[in-house]
Amino acid sequence: MTLRTFLWLVPCLIVWAVLPFVVPRYMADLLVFTGIYTVAGLGIGLLLGHCGIVNLAQATFYGLGAYASAYCTVMMGLPSIAGFLVGAAISMALAYIIGRPILRLTGYFLALGTLALSAIASALFFEWDWLTGGTLGIGGIPKLNLFGFLLDRPSRYYFFVWLVAFACMAVARNLVDSRSGLMLRAMRDSSTAAAALSIDLQALRTKVFVVCALFGSLAGSLFAHHASFVSTQSFTVDRSISFLLIPVIGGATSIPGIVVGALFVTFLPELLSKLGDIHQILFGLALVAVVVLMPEGLVGAFAKLRTRLAKRGSGHG
Amino acid sequence: MAEPLLALREIGHSFGGLSVLRSVTFDVPEGGIVGLIGPNGSGKTTLFNIVTGYITPLAGTITYRGAVLGRDSIQQRGLQGLVRTFQTPQVFEQMTVLENVMVGCTKLTRTTMLQDLLSTPAARGQMREIRDRAEAACERFNLTGLRDLPAASLTAGQRRILEIARAAVGEPRLLLLDEPSSGLNVQEIDDLRDWIVRLSEEGITILLVSHDMGLMTIARTVHTLYFGEIIASGDMAAIQRDPRVREVYLGV
Numbered sequence: 106m107t108l109r110t111f112l113w114l115v116p117c118l119i120v121w122a123v124l125p126f127v128v129p130r131y132m133a134d135l136l137v138f139t140g141i142y143t144v145a146g147l148g149i150g151l152l153l154g155h156c157g158i159v160n161l162a163q164a165t166f167y168g169l170g171a172y173a174s175a176y177c178t179v180m181m182g183l184p185s186i187a188g189f190l191v192g193a194a195i196s197m198a199l200a201y202i203i204g205r206p207i208l209r210l211t212g213y214f215l216a217l218g219t220l221a222l223s224a225i226a227s228a229l230f231f232e233w234d235w236l237t238g239g240t241l242g243i244g245g246i247p248k249l250n251l252f253g254f255l256l257d258r259p260s261r262y263y264f265f266v267w268l269v270a271f272a273c274m275a276v277a278r279n280l281v282d283s284r285s286g287l288m289l290r291a292m293r294d295s296s297t298a299a300a301a302l303s304i305d306l307q308a309l310r311t312k313v314f315v316v317c318a319l320f321g322s323l324a325g326s327l328f329a330h331h332a333s334f335v336s337t338q339s340f341t342v343d344r345s346i347s348f349l350l351i352p353v354i355g356g357a358t359s360i361p362g363i364v365v366g367a368l369f370v371t372f373l374p375e376l377l378s379k380l381g382d383i384h385q386i387l388f389g390l391a392l393v394a395v396v397v398l399m400p401e402g403l404v405g406a407f408a409k410l411r412t413r414l415a416k417r418g419s420g421h422g
Numbered sequence: 423m424a425e426p427l428l429a430l431r432e433i434g435h436s437f438g439g440l441s442v443l444r445s446v447t448f449d450v451p452e453g454g455i456v457g458l459i460g461p462n463g464s465g466k467t468t469l470f471n472i473v474t475g476y477i478t479p480l481a482g483t484i485t486y487r488g489a490v491l492g493r494d495s496i497q498q499r500g501l502q503g504l505v506r507t508f509q510t511p512q513v514f515e516q517m518t519v520l521e522n523v524m525v526g527c528t529k530l531t532r533t534t535m536l537q538d539l540l541s542t543p544a545a546r547g548q549m550r551e552i553r554d555r556a557e558a559a560c561e562r563f564n565l566t567g568l569r570d571l572p573a574a575s576l577t578a579g580q581r582r583i584l585e586i587a588r589a590a591v592g593e594p595r596l597l598l599l600d601e602p603s604s605g606l607n608v609q610e611i612d613d614l615r616d617w618i619v620r621l622s623e624e625g626i627t628i629l630l631v632s633h634d635m636g637l638m639t640i641a642r643t644v645h646t647l648y649f650g651e652i653i654a655s656g657d658m659a660a661i662q663r664d665p666r667v668r669e670v671y672l673g674v
Contacts, residue, residue, distance in 0.1 A: 276539050283538035283545055284528055284552060290524040291514045298512035298585075301474065303500030303529040303593060312535045 125260035133259040135371050137331055140266035142367035145324035146276045146351030148317030156313055157293040159216035165226035165350040166196040168340030175243040175335045180261040185249055189291030192322040194282045200318030204311040223345040242336025245354025249330045266327055273320060274360050354395050356402025365403050427452040427596055427627050434481035435468060442468050457641030463649040467509055469540045473666040474506045475499045499527060503595030511581035515574040519584055522573050523556040526588035530635055542590045547669055555591055556587055560637045563587040578605035596627045615640060
């Protein structure tokens with residue numbers, strides 16, 4: 106770690122640690138959601154930025170994680186960890202089974218395939234009310250209890266969620282820097298040449314899809330224990346779209362970009378809602394502005410600005 | 423005579439009723455450089471695509487290292503040491519030159535996705551090995567100065583050399599080069615010729631497709647393909663003397 110990153114990191118960590126105690130409760134709540142969305146968005150970012158795959162099915166895995174946690178704890182009385190594990194196992198198995206056939210598609214067709222998955226899952230969450238409670242949902246999900254320390258307030262849960270998010274970011278970073286990451290980017294740039302170098306495209310895409318589903322499920326379980334109540338409204342196609350927005354806005358190839366994207370989709374609608382009915386239009390306009398003006402996302406645009414300023418600085422000096 | 427590394431027998435193929443290859447038969451002996459020439463549209467690239475598994479031929483058999491390459495995938499053929507370059511260089515545009523070469527070494531090591539996610543010591547060790555090999559290859563192919571540039575910024579000639587470096591670094595047994603000298607300047611072609619000869623001396627067998635008659639002189643045997651048929655075989659001097667070749671290809 107260089108001194109420069111260290112000098113950056115320390116103030117960031119201090120702000121991060123103090124934040125939940127100084128902001129109003131509703132903001133602490135939003136910060137918890139930012140952490141949850143970061144986890145879900147990381148998976149989408151890996152697929153979009155490193156494989157060139159648009160995944161519109163993340164709400165499915167988010168829902169599976171949430172329902173698994175709700176069902177295991179409320180209906181079966183199992184400890185919370187069971188919900189996390191069951192959700193992850195089901196999500197990964199489903200991603201593998203669905204991924205093998207649909208990841209043969211590319212581009213728009215693949216995006217539509219994942220959208221279909223999200224639509225079907227959303228309908229099933231509604232129809233299978235014996236399992237999910239339908240629109241009535243499942244309530245009374247217990248708060249997490251970490252070795253006797255009850256995470257019952259947003260300011261407490263915040264730390265847990267963000268530690269999970271940081272761990273996921275580290276895992277995603279490992280993947281990007283690894284041999285698999287190298288092969289993923291090769292495949293994204295030219296699948297023809299990647300095949301000639303013995304890279305098994307199908308297997309690799311499926312594995313990343315499974316990792317994406319794991320992140321989605323984990324985020325869903327975190328959400329269930331935060332909200333205490335889950336119902337079908339939280340896992341619709343709309344939610345899949347807002348998950349996709351996270352890497353699109355923040356910058357799909359950048360891991361900090363995912364946090365920026367998650368902040369954008371959690372905070373901006375909330376802040377704009379103070380302006381009255383017009384807020385949805387404004388959010389839409391902000392989205393269009395980012396996508397049109399900053400095709401590499403906010404983090405990409407920031408990096409570009411910095412190189413431009415550096416160039417100008419050196420030009421004058 | 424020893425068994426050839428690659429043996430093509432009666433290969434035939436057609437696209438929508440248009441016959442592009444007709445009973446093409448020749449051998450590529452181990453350790454040699456074999457050339458394939460022919461005017462545009464004579465079927466050279468189709469033959470490459472068939473050998474490397476991009477196209478399944480409608481007729482004929484390919485034997486590689488004594489075994490028939492039936493339905494083996496592109497990747498399986500690659501793992502057996504069959505590596506190709508492309509007529510239009512296919513570099514990984516958004517990756518750096520070094521990273522491009524590193525991709526060529528990925529098949530020499532094995533890590534699982536889980537090891538990579540957790541960045542285990544084994545995964546990091548393999549990554550170091552990949553990087554070391556790629557750096558050595560960059561040095562060898564005069565790419566060290568371009569190492570950290572994105573491949574998208576390279577000239578056509580540099581892309582071709584990068585593609586060859588990336589193919590050569592993966593320890594191929596049979597390297598198939600499709601028009602490796604097109605787009606290169608005189609100096610680059612000289613370097614290319616040296617590299618190909620050196621790779622061949624190191625034991626890599628080479629199948630070379632080119633229009634460049636100068637480059638073809640390094641091939642021990644040259645086969646001339648004309649409208650899907652082999653019309654002449656021999657060393658370059660014999661090919662240049664062959665009346666049919668002179669008529670259909672050299673235009674004299």
